[in-house]
Amino acid sequence: MEELRELVELFTSHGLTDFELENETIRVHLRRNLAPQASVAPSGLAVSAMPSNQAPAPPVVTNTAGAAQSGMPQGGPEANPATTPATTKPEASSVRARTEELYDITSPIVGTFYRSPSPTSEPFIRPGSAVEPDTVVCIIEAMKLMNEILAETTGVVEKIYVEDGQPVEYGQPLFGVKR
């Protein structure tokens, strides 16, 4: 996860819009939606499907490395062939497969999502943060009632589905946690 974070930072700081990396155990595809143009993958390349959410400016991270995605390469090239990712899944099933393996932390209330206790302080959690059931992951504000939301599970944060300061609906997924 640490490498992945560095990657995202490099991606952002160099103003890239599209980036792919693949090895035996992981496949990463970063893409930034600068304009609403449909960037279709060249047919010869094995490009991961993008989830069809409308996340704007920050880079969208798609990690399609099936069951082996919990770590960066550790076991070397002799990684179990059964866990190597399928590279040409249709978009819908790829998205479903991805969400199935993550535990979603959802919003118990309609309100505004805040990743940190104040605009100038550090986020409660980031991608790669380890959480426990009583870890505070965010605040949802409604009518100036500030609600601390707990992870309610143990694992590592992989996805943050909502941007800071955005409205969220009742039951909307906020974070994806790899358990």
Next chain:
Amino acid sequence: MPLRLTILRFDSLASTNTEAARQAAGGAPEGLCVVAREQTAGRGRQQRVWVSPADAGLYFSIVLRPRLEMKEWPLLTLMAAIAVADALREACGLEVDIKWPNDIHAGGRKLCGILAETVENPPRGRACIIGIGINLTARAFPPELSEVATSIEKLTGSKPDVEALLGALLRAIERRYARWQAAGGGAESRREWSRRSSYAEGKRVRVALGEEFFEGTTRGLAGDGALRVETNDGKIRIVRAGDVTALRPVEGMNGN
């Protein structure tokens, strides 16, 4: 079931809300109150500072554990504002305005702020901490805020009896909380809030939502206490966060 009120009193605390949250985490039942003569790290929303010199304000927090579903809870902050308005009327003879959702204003200036937070401590479940800071004297706020803040002393000409005010506040919270949790309590709270607030209907406001600003006219409350604002192109926007301010200065709210 009526609230069983217990008051913990402190000469000095970092923050009454922080102490109340700590008590809630330790399993404190609802009705536990924390009062401090001064706060050394009093805070408002998003960690803004709430200046709290000794004996210049009422610094109060209460732990509640509502039976209603959590999605109903945002109305608690409106209920708290109504309770403060009740207490100020009873103990100090003041008529105040409620600025959406829960700031207490008098003469167009802020007299009281409310910071409501919910915390969850498995297996105890979720608790709501309502913090209330009322300016008793002008020492409660720095001079540079004198154009936007006011105090009971400034409004009535005398320093209030803080114990009488606290007593009235506790009775008002008990009464309003019981009504809110009773059948039809949400609708009654919204009606009562609308009766007390000049922001409920037909007020020209400016809404700041993060980077976004828009102007419009207020059109009552949605079911959860959100403010309905009709924009200049006739659309209704539902406001649940951000800052809502009156476009024209509010005047004469003391005399309504």
